Amino acid sequence: xxxxxxxxxxxxxxxxxxxxxxxxxxxxxxxxxxxxxxxxxxxxxxxxxxxxxxxxxxxxxxxxxxxxxxxxxxxxxxxxxxxxxxxxxxxxxxxxxxxxxxxxxxxxxxxxxxxxxxxxxxxxxxxxxxxxxxxxxxxxxxxxxxxxxxxxxxxxxxxxxxxxxxxxxxxxxxxxxxxxxxxxxxxxxxxxxxxxxxxxxxxxxxxxxxxxxxxxxxxxxxxxxxxxxxxxxxxxxxxxxxxxxxxxxxxxxxxxxxxxxxxxxxxxxxxxxxxxxxxxxxxxxxxxxxxxxxxxxxxxxxxxxxxxxxxxxxxxxxxxxxxxxxxxxxx
Amino acid sequence: xxxxxxxxxxxxxxxxxxxxxxxxxxxxxxxxxxxxxxxxxxxxxxxxxxxxxxxxxxxxxxxxxxxxxxxxxxxxxxxxxxxxxxxxxxxxxxxxxxxxxxxxxxxxxxxxxxxxxxxxxxxxxxxxxxxxxxxxxxxxxxxxxxxxxxxxxxxxxxxxxxxxxxxxxxxxxxxxxxxxxxxxxxxxxxxxxxxxxxxxxxxxxxxxxxxxxxxxxxxxxxxxxxxxxxxxxxxxxxxxxxxxxxxxxxxxxxxxxxxxxxxxxxxxxxxxxxxxxxxxxxxxxxxx
Amino acid sequence: xxxxxxxxxxxxxxxxxxxxxxxxxxxxxxxxxxxxxxxxxxxxxxxxxxxxxxxxxxxxxxxxxxxxxxxxxxxxxxxxxxxxxxxxxxxxxxxxxxxxxxxxxxxxxxxxxxxxxxxxxxxxxxxxxxxxxxxxxxxxxxxxxxxxxxxxxxxxxxxxxxxxxxxxxxxxxxxxxxxxxxxxxxxxxxxxxxxxxxxxxxxxxxxxxxxxxxxxxxxxxxxxxxxxxxxxxxxxxxxxxxxxxxxx
Numbered sequence: 074x075x076x077x078x079x080x081x082x083x084x085x086x087x088x089x090x091x092x093x094x095x096x097x098x099x100x101x102x103x104x105x106x107x108x109x110x111x112x113x114x115x116x117x118x119x120x121x122x123x124x125x126x127x128x129x130x131x132x133x134x135x136x137x138x139x140x141x142x143x144x145x146x147x148x149x150x151x152x153x154x155x156x157x158x159x160x161x162x163x164x165x166x167x168x169x170x171x172x173x174x175x176x177x178x179x180x181x182x183x184x185x186x187x188x189x190x191x192x193x194x195x196x197x198x199x200x201x202x203x204x205x206x207x208x209x210x211x212x213x214x215x216x217x218x219x220x221x222x223x224x225x226x227x228x229x230x231x232x233x234x235x236x237x238x239x240x241x242x243x244x245x246x247x248x249x250x251x252x253x254x255x256x257x258x259x260x261x262x263x264x265x266x267x268x269x270x271x272x273x274x275x276x277x278x279x280x281x282x283x284x285x286x287x288x289x290x291x292x293x294x295x296x297x298x299x300x301x302x303x304x305x306x307x308x309x310x311x312x313x314x315x316x317x318x319x320x321x322x323x324x325x326x327x328x329x330x331x332x333x334x335x336x337x338x339x340x341x342x343x344x345x346x347x348x349x350x351x352x353x354x355x356x357x358x359x360x361x362x363x364x365x366x367x368x369x370x371x372x373x374x375x376x377x378x379x380x381x382x383x384x385x386x387x388x389x390x391x392x393x394x395x396x397x398x399x400x401x402x403x404x
Numbered sequence: 405x406x407x408x409x410x411x412x413x414x415x416x417x418x419x420x421x422x423x424x425x426x427x428x429x430x431x432x433x434x435x436x437x438x439x440x441x442x443x444x445x446x447x448x449x450x451x452x453x454x455x456x457x458x459x460x461x462x463x464x465x466x467x468x469x470x471x472x473x474x475x476x477x478x479x480x481x482x483x484x485x486x487x488x489x490x491x492x493x494x495x496x497x498x499x500x501x502x503x504x505x506x507x508x509x510x511x512x513x514x515x516x517x518x519x520x521x522x523x524x525x526x527x528x529x530x531x532x533x534x535x536x537x538x539x540x541x542x543x544x545x546x547x548x549x550x551x552x553x554x555x556x557x558x559x560x561x562x563x564x565x566x567x568x569x570x571x572x573x574x575x576x577x578x579x580x581x582x583x584x585x586x587x588x589x590x591x592x593x594x595x596x597x598x599x600x601x602x603x604x605x606x607x608x609x610x611x612x613x614x615x616x617x618x619x620x621x622x623x624x625x626x627x628x629x630x631x632x633x634x635x636x637x638x639x640x641x642x643x644x645x646x647x648x649x650x651x652x653x654x655x656x657x658x659x660x661x662x663x664x665x666x667x668x669x670x671x672x673x674x675x676x677x678x679x680x681x682x683x684x685x686x687x688x689x690x691x692x
Numbered sequence: 693x694x695x696x697x698x699x700x701x702x703x704x705x706x707x708x709x710x711x712x713x714x715x716x717x718x719x720x721x722x723x724x725x726x727x728x729x730x731x732x733x734x735x736x737x738x739x740x741x742x743x744x745x746x747x748x749x750x751x752x753x754x755x756x757x758x759x760x761x762x763x764x765x766x767x768x769x770x771x772x773x774x775x776x777x778x779x780x781x782x783x784x785x786x787x788x789x790x791x792x793x794x795x796x797x798x799x800x801x802x803x804x805x806x807x808x809x810x811x812x813x814x815x816x817x818x819x820x821x822x823x824x825x826x827x828x829x830x831x832x833x834x835x836x837x838x839x840x841x842x843x844x845x846x847x848x849x850x851x852x853x854x855x856x857x858x859x860x861x862x863x864x865x866x867x868x869x870x871x872x873x874x875x876x877x878x879x880x881x882x883x884x885x886x887x888x889x890x891x892x893x894x895x896x897x898x899x900x901x902x903x904x905x906x907x908x909x910x911x912x913x914x915x916x917x918x919x920x921x922x923x924x925x926x927x928x929x930x931x932x933x934x935x936x937x938x939x940x
Contacts, residue, residue: 142498142501189676189680190676190680192680193679193680195497195498196442196497196498196501197679199442199498199501200442200630200634200675200679201675201676201679201680204630204672204673204675204676204679205672205673205676207627207668207672208669208672208673208676211665211668211669211672212669214665215663215665215666215669334505337502341502369517370516370517370521371513371514371516371517372513373509373512373513374509374510374513374514374517376506376509377505377506377507377508377509377510377511377512377513378506378509378510379506380502380503380505380506380509381489381503381506381507381510382506383502384493384499384502384503384506385489385492385493385503
């Protein structure tokens with residue numbers, strides 16, 4: 074007796090692949106072209122949004138795919154930020170070495186934090202990540218002689234040049250900022266896509282769906298979660314590194330709990346468990362916050378309202394709701 | 405002032421703040437225990453208590469109406485939040501955290517809008533000075549400590565001797581069984597949530613003559629309550645009480661000798677330590 | 693001739709939950725190629741016992757030895773790697789994933805031995821193996837729907853397919869016929885007989901027809917102890933067993 078796997082299955086991956094790559098490349102191409110038509114304000118906004126969306130993509134790797142909600146990601150973002158920013162400020166390193174150092178710092182932090190926190194799960198995990206991030210935030214205030222604390226450090230004037238082979242770019246130029254942000258964003262999208270569609274990514278989904286079953290199929294779930302958290306933290310750190318170089322500033326506020334809540338918010342809005350979702354969410358909420366802050370100092374109320382509405386009505390976010398209509402292929 | 409003087413001051417401050425923290429933390433612990441949820445907006449109820457205390461005392465010129473009116477209003481806010489936010493999401497753990505974070509920002513920013521960013525003082529209802537060998541101490545603070553202790557005792561009576569307390573303990577132990585026995589669990593949840601908020605609000609009212617009312621004061625209160633609940637053992641009211649006093653004392657003593665920032669770092673790490681080592685994670689205890 | 697060591701052995705295996713003794717000093721041997729049933733009234737400690745074998749819960753004291761190797765301290769996922777597979781009393785699958793994805797995860801575990809393999813995606817061999825596993829249990833998923841929407845009997849078959857896709861040496865089935873229709877029970881029985889050549893089967897069962905018809909030896913547990921062991925006929929005739937279990 075022959076068993077036929079339904080024709081959808083075997084064919085699906087090939088068809089899937091083409092669709093996935095076309096959609097994501099289309100978005101990247103759109104972003105590439107937009108820079109030539111946008112007025113300066115939106116040009117700068119979009120550069121900032123792309124960096125923050127990279128942060129959200131990193132967060133989503135842990136939340137959407139591994140199923141772990143953290144309230145401490147500001148730690149990783151800030152680790153990259155301080156790693157890169159402080160080496161530029163005090164050591165005058167070039168852009169690429171500084172980013173590399175920021176990345177290494179955030180990977181180290183993520184490895185350690187992962188090792189500590191992944192023994193817990195669910196609400197406990199949420200609280201320990203939050204508390205560790207809080208301790209980290211307080212430490213940046215305590216050591217404010219180095220970090221600049223709340224006031225932070227300004228990098229203008231010390232901004233390194235970006236050396237790529239024979240070409241040199243100044244990070245102060247808006248065009249350079251935009252394209253660096255675009256490159257970083259695209260890299261994070263590609264990394265996310267690759268991870269999600271890899272065998273390791275499938276195991277993460279399995280762990281999210283039914284951890285005990287995943288264990289009893291023989292997967293070391295702790296290691297996989299650790300891997301996910303480290304990659305998630307590294308991407309967040311890369312975003313932090315990029316942010317400080319593009320916006321010439323670093324400060325304790327980026328390590329505060331608000332910056333741990335932001336990626337959660339952006340991911341929820343845009344769609345948990347999708348790769349493009351974070352971009353949608355970050356774009357929407359950044360503009361909403363920006364517009365609201367023009368009307369009132371209490372602009373964070375939109376953050377509050379958004380969280381409540383989302384969790385009550387649209388727990389899957391916008392792209393998640395879209396994906397529910399076209400089930401299979403959107404990663 | 406001598407070392408002993410400093411130490412005694414630290415201890416005294418610690419006891420006062422410990423009891424106030426205990427009052428706030430009890431509210432959080434009750435909600436944790438009975439409803440099995442984390443209310444991240446808990447600190448905002450504390451803040452609302454303080455802000456409404458300012459409002460009523462400037463409205464009437466006297467502190468005492470605030471002591472009654474503020475907790476009532478906060479209870480109403482809590483009941484509305486329970487009915488329209490928490491109940492629809494069925495008290496699911498992670499969504500509740502997200503929703504209460506949202507509630508935190510809504511409450512906080514509303515207060516910012518209507519009350520403003522400034523810290524405003526409230527006059528203490530009683531002013532007298534108690535003289536110790538090394539320093540004079542605010543008599544009002546001692547009154548606060550005494551009142552907080554009294555309220556904690558009253559809470560204990562409510563939990564152990566009243567029908568509501570019985571319902572709450574039953575619901576905490578086994579919700580389905582309690583329902584089967586006719587306990588109106590939905591109303592018990594609402595009552596527990598409101599009671600938790602009221603405890604925080606009263607703590608806020610009591611402390612406002614000492615601390616001033618500010619729209620951001622809820623965050624500190626939240627963190628300290630969190631620490632007390634987790635270190636004391638989730639689901640255990642006595643544990644929370646002991647931990648709160650402990651934290652208050654440590655905080656009081658450390659703040660006299662070291663910076664508050666360092667004290668908070670240590671306390672945060674202590675919470676992590678406890679949670680990571682506790683094998684049952686967060687919901688291990690099953691007795692109030 | 694040297695005695696053949698058993699596939700699985702427990703030595704004085706014990707489990708306490710607080711003040712409750714769930715499993716008491718159990719000494720158990722399972723030979724390669726057996727089909728062994730564990731029976732006993734509810735609360736006898738059967739699931740606790742096999743959970744300690746597959747690694748779901750740690751023993752309070754005692755030892756578990758598999759293929760001559762001490763695995764008492766080994767975590768569950770590592771035991772699966774050594775050749776133990778387990779199906780749960782309450783069917784445990786990935787309900788939101790498709791049948792294909794469910795089985796693929798088990799196949800992947802077996803095929804991906806080296807970290808670098810986890811990066812490459814060898815789709816073709818995966819599909820072939822998934823099809824083979826489903827053929828083994830004679831289950832064709834009708835479409836792409838999530839596994840959680842399948843009928844209970846099919847979910848159970850899927851779970852068994854996943855376990856078999858691991859090519860285990862010891863297959864532990866915890867009340868596999870629970871909730872199945874008579875035809876489904878019969879075909880599961882046939883399946884077990886088919887694979888018994890390659891896999892040692894340990895099953896917890898309440899269905900006495902299945903126990904008597906399928907197993908070669910039966911172990912009876914009560915209140916955490918093994919009270920009898922023997923062939924199905926011996927157990928059926930054992931007065932103590934009758935009193936404790938069959939008489940109920």
